[in-house]
Amino acid sequence: MSKRHSAKYKIDRRLGENIWGRPKSPVNKREYGPGQHGQRRKSKLSDFGQQLRAKQKLKGHYGDISEKQFYKIYQEASRMRGDTSEQLIGLLESRLDAIVYRAKFVPTIFAARQFVNHGHVNVNGKRVNIGSYRCKAGDVIEVREKSKQLAIVLESADLAERDIPDFLDVDTSKAVAKFVRVPALGDVPYAVQMEPNLVIEFYSR
Structure with missing residues (x-):
């Protein structure tokens, strides 16, 4: 079992999105991140930053899976035939x-x-x-x-x-x-847009 060291809604606030679509999410009231520096103006993300954010968002949606476990799922998806990003979603949803x-x-x-x-x-x-x-x-x-x-x-x-x-x-x-x-990406009812293709790019660097 992966450990969650911080409150789950801090994931929402850190990412600035209500990734589970829950009405209680603090993002509905405070769109800035947690902590004393949360209200600083956000700079435009680099390509690496966008890839990292996509990974954090996907990991967070599935209960903040540990990095080690998430990387193993990516490795398995990359060995499967077909589109790796679609295979990644299929494995997560299974x-x-x-x-x-x-x-x-x-x-x-x-x-x-x-x-x-x-x-x-x-x-x-x-x-x-x-x-x-x-x-x-x-x-x-x-x-x-x-x-x-x-x-x-x-x-x-x-x-x-x-x-x-x-x-x-x-x-x-x-x-x-x-x-x-086993569903494809388009079958999964995410509350926000997920970009598994950017996750694949992150691990393929």
Whole structure:
């Protein structure tokens, strides 16, 4: 499990974007960064700066994945056939914590990782407690029976701030989701524009 050393909303403020589209994001009120130097005028980013920012934004969206883990995902994507940036998104969206989040079993990606780590989720009938577990097309992800009445699960299902993408087939009443297919970039409902091509350029330097 990757450790998050700072408040998750500082990621929003540091990047100046509401990367999860949440109404509680402080970016909605304060578009400048955190800390005493947050209100300084921002200079135009270099090519390297734009690439680094794109990487930070993508990492942050998936729960601030550690650099080591994120680089391993990039390396795997680069070895696969086809467009590397599309493969990168496909690998990120195949993570169990990402699917639990997209299925709206919990309200945030951080809650999804904790929810999986605490053993509340089954994959194809077997308990899996590793957030980075790689799901395959056709896998059935289900909240365990004794966990379906948890307040976090019941409240998350009614959240209107995001929709369930069509690469998941979700039965909200039963808290069951089928991973229909590995999505492409255009299938993923990001709240802000993601630029995985710049992430690839960053690591390819």
